[in-house]
Amino acid sequence: MASVYVSRKAFLSNCIHFHHQNRSFLPLYQKPTQLSFSSSSSIGFGTTSIGVERKERSSIEKQQLLSIWKAQLPELRGFALLWSWLVKEEDIDVVWVPGSFEIGIVAEKLGKSGKYHAVVCIGAVVRGDTTHYDAVANSAASGVLSAGLKSGVPCIFGVLTCEDMEQAINRAGGKSGNKGAEAALTAIEMASLFEHYLK
Ligand SMILES: Nc1c(NC[C@H](O)[C@H](O)[C@H](O)CO)[nH]c(=O)[nH]c1=O
Ligand SMILES: CC(=O)[C@@H](O)COP(=O)(O)O
Numbered sequence: 001m002a003s004v005y006v007s008r009k010a011f012l013s014n015c016i017h018f019h020h021q022n023r024s025f026l027p028l029y030q031k032p033t034q035l036s037f038s039s040s041s042s043i044g045f046g047t048t049s050i051g052v053e054r055k056e057r058s059s060i061e062k063q064q065l066l067s068i069w070k071a072q073l074p075e076l077r078g079f080a081l082l083w084s085w086l087v088k089e090e091d092i093d094v095v096w097v098p099g100s101f102e103i104g105i106v107a108e109k110l111g112k113s114g115k116y117h118a119v120v121c122i123g124a125v126v127r128g129d130t131t132h133y134d135a136v137a138n139s140a141a142s143g144v145l146s147a148g149l150k151s152g153v154p155c156i157f158g159v160l161t162c163e164d165m166e167q168a169i170n171r172a173g174g175k176s177g178n179k180g181a182e183a184a185l186t187a188i189e190m191a192s193l194f195e196h197y198l199k
Helices: 059-072 078-083 100-112 132-151 165-171 179-196
Strands: 013-018 092-097 119-126 155-162 172-174
Touching (some): 092 100, 100 119, 100 132, 119 165, 155 165
Antiparallel strands (some): 013 092, 013 119
């Protein structure tokens, strides 16, 4: 289930990444029948968990899953999409950092460790009274971009940049979706692309 919480941690940020243990990423759009589905992800503002594993399915089950996938793909948003993926908590490491400004350097280090398929960077920057917001938001964005470019590992930008807390809450599993979940989905897509086509 999605869980949204707003505490001081919600202002901070974290990085979520994939462990090598489960290297068999699938080409998402080529062989969707091979994907395994279950409803066991845990998505929140501060934590997003996702994994992919290869599993054999009966052909009927594969067909059903494929039709559900095709029918729902355009409609699904945020965690609902992630929810349909098998999640293995043990394949995910979560690292908390003090604030969004610090995400880039940590993401780069994690990417360069060679242990991860992708790094999902999640945080929220909420505008205050001064221009500090712009500095933190821009640094977070360029830091994540740079981490991906320097490490060669997909680093996904899931940092909210909001005018107020209401905007942040709405995007953390509220009425404007779950941007953390979308970021995790992007990570799967990028990990799959790297694993199958860009090696
Ligand atoms: N105000 C927000 C911050 N501020 C902290 C900075 O990110 C950074 O940790 C500090 O400047 C020390 O380098 N961080 C957020 O993620 N969101 C904010 O709204
Ligand atoms: C985005 C921020 O860092 C924010 O907390 C700064 O607040 P302020 O501009 O009121 O100092």
